[in-house]
Amino acid sequence: MMSFSLWDIVRNLLVGGALTLLLSLAAFVLGGATGLAVLLARIGRRRAPRALARMYIELFQGTPLLLQLFTLFFGLSLFGLDVPAWLAAGLGLTLFTSAFLAEIWRGCVEAVPRGQWEASACLALTYREQMRHVILPQAMRLAVAPTVGFAVQVVKSTAVTSIIGFTELTKTGSMIANATYQPFLVYSLVALGYFVLCYPLSHYAKSLERRLHAAR
Amino acid sequence: MPLVSTRRLHKFFGRNHVLRGIKLDVEESEVIAIVGRSGSGKSTLLRTLNGLENIDDGTIEVDGTVLQVDHDDPGALRALRQKVGMVFQQFNLFPHLSTGQNVTLAPRVVKRTPREEAEDIARRMLERVGLGEKFDAFPDQLSGGQQQRVAIARALAMSPKVLLCDEITSALDPELVNEVLSVVRQLADEGMTLIMVTHEMRFAREVSDRLVFMHEGRIHESGSPQEMFSNPTTPEFASFIGSLN
Numbered sequence: 346m347m348s349f350s351l352w353d354i355v356r357n358l359l360v361g362g363a364l365t366l367l368l369s370l371a372a373f374v375l376g377g378a379t380g381l382a383v384l385l386a387r388i389g390r391r392r393a394p395r396a397l398a399r400m401y402i403e404l405f406q407g408t409p410l411l412l413q414l415f416t417l418f419f420g421l422s423l424f425g426l427d428v429p430a431w432l433a434a435g436l437g438l439t440l441f442t443s444a445f446l447a448e449i450w451r452g453c454v455e456a457v458p459r460g461q462w463e464a465s466a467c468l469a470l471t472y473r474e475q476m477r478h479v480i481l482p483q484a485m486r487l488a489v490a491p492t493v494g495f496a497v498q499v500v501k502s503t504a505v506t507s508i509i510g511f512t513e514l515t516k517t518g519s520m521i522a523n524a525t526y527q528p529f530l531v532y533s534l535v536a537l538g539y540f541v542l543c544y545p546l547s548h549y550a551k552s553l554e555r556r557l558h559a560a561r
Numbered sequence: 562m563p564l565v566s567t568r569r570l571h572k573f574f575g576r577n578h579v580l581r582g583i584k585l586d587v588e589e590s591e592v593i594a595i596v597g598r599s600g601s602g603k604s605t606l607l608r609t610l611n612g613l614e615n616i617d618d619g620t621i622e623v624d625g626t627v628l629q630v631d632h633d634d635p636g637a638l639r640a641l642r643q644k645v646g647m648v649f650q651q652f653n654l655f656p657h658l659s660t661g662q663n664v665t666l667a668p669r670v671v672k673r674t675p676r677e678e679a680e681d682i683a684r685r686m687l688e689r690v691g692l693g694e695k696f697d698a699f700p701d702q703l704s705g706g707q708q709q710r711v712a713i714a715r716a717l718a719m720s721p722k723v724l725l726c727d728e729i730t731s732a733l734d735p736e737l738v739n740e741v742l743s744v745v746r747q748l749a750d751e752g753m754t755l756i757m758v759t760h761e762m763r764f765a766r767e768v769s770d771r772l773v774f775m776h777e778g779r780i781h782e783s784g785s786p787q788e789m790f791s792n793p794t795t796p797e798f799a800s801f802i803g804s805l806n
């Protein structure tokens with residue numbers, strides 16, 4: 346049997362942690378961009394894109410992330426597409442993130458008072474001009490704190506991708522735990538890893554929220 | 562030819578028949594004060610004049626631009642809104658923009674006025690409402706009266722043909738009402754066409770050329786304010802002015 350020093354364990358976990366971080370970042374950035382498109386369709390004036398965006402959001406919000414990943418991973422292979430675990434993980438989390446961010450941001454757009462729409466309409470701005478110059482800038486301010494807060498959820502959600510075999514932090518942890526017979530130590534370190542990634546984010550989200558409240 | 566002209570204007574909110582055939586002609590430089598009880602349709606009438614509310618029947622014409630019932634011509638709506646400015650009870654300044662940016666936004670975006678020229682206009686409009694030195698302030702740094710004056714400057718910067726004012730002093734502390742009223746009075750003196758809904762009867766009486774009393778979605782009585790106040794011809798208007806004191 347191979348023997349593992351503590352450093353060996355930590356070193357392997359750091360690699361897994363780096364992948365978790367990378368996956369979170371990719372999901373957040375790509376999901377944010379997709380989410381913006383979904384948002385614009387969802388709040389736009391055209392009926393068909395609005396209905397589609399709504400279905401999209403409800404689909405991803407109404408099913409467990411795990412099943413979304415399974416469907417992607419196994420579903421695509423049914424079509425003869427051999428999807429590597431990292432791709433399925435990245436794609437799945439991106440879609441999941443985009444749906445949630447679109448919905449969070451929609452709430453922020455709707456929180457902009459009606460008077461802002463009316464005042465800008467009276468000045469002869471078109472819908473696009475209203476959005477761009479009046480509504481979205483205000484919605485974005487409202488969105489900062491909940492968006493950062495959701496980033497914490499994204500980081501924690503990446504753990505689910507271990508089940509389809511992506512060797513991020515959790516998967517790495519379970520492999521090491523099996524090899525070392527020290528599950529308590531290893532999983533404690535894994536949990537610590539998530540905490541180190543999430544704590545600054547949630548702390549930041551809280552301080553943003555306080556600051557925005559104070560500004561009101 | 563009148564500047565603003567409406568014919569058999571009808572508006573429903575669901576089953577609520579809010580405007581019941583409004584015929585209103587407003588000449589250039591005329592100052593109209595609309596009064597009436599709560600719910601009589603004053604705000605709704607004002608809001609139909611720039612297409613904030615659509616109408617169910619009738620026509621609206623402002624300076625040659627005709628607004629159809631279903632607003633199916635976005636070009637006409639945009640053209641009309643450039644001729645009709647509006648000031649609200651709640652100011653509705655854009656809180657993320659400075660005073661100067663509030664005033665320059667529409668000229669720059671809608672009329673494509675170059676920045677320097679737009680800023681020139683904005684400074685002049687802010688001077689006009691007595692706030693020349695507030696160009697870089699943000700709305701939350703201003704008093705209610707100042708914010709409302711910025712809102713007036715913002716509307717004026719589009720050089721509207723007519724300005725609609727919906728109870729623009731009702732949200733203000735009493736000591737701030739006069740600074741806003743005196744700006745309105747000055748606009749009236751300069752020949753601006755004004756249509757205002759107001760509860761300030763004394764002001765309406767002093768400043769307006771014509772008083773319009775609305776009752777249950779109709780123009781129930783209208784005429785010169787002096788005459789109407791001394792000789793109300795309908796019992797409804799008589800009881801309305803009676804209830805004021």
Ligand SMILES: Nc1ncnc2c1ncn2[C@@H]1O[C@H](COP(=O)(O)OP(=O)(O)OP(=O)(O)O)[C@@H](O)[C@H]1O
Binds near residue numbers: 598605
């Ligand atoms: N957006 C709306 N949806 C449904 N009903 C409305 C809406 N706006 C106004 N109403 C109704 O239309 C009627 C006229 O309202 P309006 O606001 O024009 O009255 P007003 O004369 O301005 O009253 P006030 O002096 O209280 O401002 C009222 O019965 C009101 O409840």
Ligand SMILES: [Mg+2]
Binds near residue numbers: 603604605
């Ligand atoms: Mg009203």
